[in-house]
Amino acid sequence: MKVLVIGANGQIGKHLVKLIQDNDKLEAKAMIRKEEQADFFKDLGADVAVVNLEGEIDDIAKAADDVDAIVFTAGSGPNTGKDKTIMVDLDGAVKTIEAAKHANVKRYVMISSYDTTREAIQESPESFAPYVVAKHYADEWLRAADLDYTIIHPGMLTNDTGKNQVELAEKVERGEVPREDIAQVILESLLNDSTIKKEFQVVSGNSTIEDAIKSL
Amino acid sequence: MKVLVIGANGQIGKHLVKLIQDNDKLEAKAMIRKEEQADFFKDLGADVAVVNLEGEIDDIAKAADDVDAIVFTAGSGPNTGKDKTIMVDLDGAVKTIEAAKHANVKRYVMISSYDTTREAIQESPESFAPYVVAKHYADEWLRAADLDYTIIHPGMLTNDTGKNQVELAEKVERGEVPREDIAQVILESLLNDSTIKKEFQVVSGNSTIEDAIKSL
Numbered sequence: 141m142k143v144l145v146i147g148a149n150g151q152i153g154k155h156l157v158k159l160i161q162d163n164d165k166l167e168a169k170a171m172i173r174k175e176e177q178a179d180f181f182k183d184l185g186a187d188v189a190v191v192n193l194e195g196e197i198d199d200i201a202k203a204a205d206d207v208d209a210i211v212f213t214a215g216s217g218p219n220t221g222k223d224k225t226i227m228v229d230l231d232g233a234v235k236t237i238e239a240a241k242h243a244n245v246k247r248y249v250m251i252s253s254y255d256t257t258r259e260a261i262q263e264s265p266e267s268f269a270p271y272v273v274a275k276h277y278a279d280e281w282l283r284a285a286d287l288d289y290t291i292i293h294p295g296m297l298t299n300d301t302g303k304n305q306v307e308l309a310e311k312v313e314r315g316e317v318p319r320e321d322i323a324q325v326i327l328e329s330l331l332n333d334s335t336i337k338k339e340f341q342v343v344s345g346n347s348t349i350e351d352a353i354k355s356l
Numbered sequence: 357m358k359v360l361v362i363g364a365n366g367q368i369g370k371h372l373v374k375l376i377q378d379n380d381k382l383e384a385k386a387m388i389r390k391e392e393q394a395d396f397f398k399d400l401g402a403d404v405a406v407v408n409l410e411g412e413i414d415d416i417a418k419a420a421d422d423v424d425a426i427v428f429t430a431g432s433g434p435n436t437g438k439d440k441t442i443m444v445d446l447d448g449a450v451k452t453i454e455a456a457k458h459a460n461v462k463r464y465v466m467i468s469s470y471d472t473t474r475e476a477i478q479e480s481p482e483s484f485a486p487y488v489v490a491k492h493y494a495d496e497w498l499r500a501a502d503l504d505y506t507i508i509h510p511g512m513l514t515n516d517t518g519k520n521q522v523e524l525a526e527k528v529e530r531g532e533v534p535r536e537d538i539a540q541v542i543l544e545s546l547l548n549d550s551t552i553k554k555e556f557q558v559v560s561g562n563s564t565i566e567d568a569i570k571s572l
Binding site for chain 1: 411412413437438439441442443446447474477478482483485486489490492493500
């Protein structure tokens, strides 16, 4: 199965491309914004597509035309303005969902935020709420799309080394989780069709990721 | 017919409440953000509800519980940050659509932007695109809602006195149009059920607003 990783140059994305390249059943195509980001992925033996998420749906669809699954793990990041929140986290995400349809790629894994419900929007601090709104509508768009989606809602992301110990369910208590573990959760989701049309929160816990995904 | 005007304190909103109060068939309920904005509307004999669009859907639904139609003409304005574009122009609008459903108000008139299509997003200058994105998703949400909607896409708004001379169709050439004329277009839309489930662009032209709406 060939997987287009959108946001491959992000921290989760880099872990994920490595994990995919190490797995016999999977191969990665890294979607990145700038040509100069390509070497890291080429060195891993991954395919590369240079596409800007603020560009046309057709360009994203072209990058997806030879893959079997799409993972969206792009994010505008904490250091950009709210204009990028709307252009990347919302509209960029929606364009990749539309691109999946155009390219007939049914399998789609979305890395969302811990809680993107209406309640979470209303309770978020003013500075964070626009991000939650953006992720809320992207998730809603995906749920309404006729795709084999999985929506992953990670807890507070850390750069700790992955521990392969998580708690994973529709609702879990708020907590931290290493980005490296989230990459592994994505990998196991791709390998297990039981995650299709499901969404779940993940934090660090007491199950291996393989077991947690299987008992979902 | 009682009409909840959301964004009543805006320039179009003020014209609209006046026009509604002058019409025998209609009465206005002005939804405003601050109590100190109320006198203008009370002096016109209009009802008033003080509700923040960044608040809960239930509060908006409560304001809508005694009305027969909702007009959304709120906007974050050109002087606020892109966070307000997300929170008001997108999420605020969607919350009023949800509030209409909660309050069983079927009739809903949305004041959108001149062009909120995917093509318009891609062609917009970087500083304007986030606004187009916000209006795009608000319009999409309304089209998907089971409401008797009308979506009005005005040209470049001016503060000129209304001329009651417009061109109005699904697609019209880009042009200016006075806010006072848009208020009249909203009024005629409320009075003509032939505008239900329709959307149109409006600029200044050669037909009276009454004729333009009737020949839609």
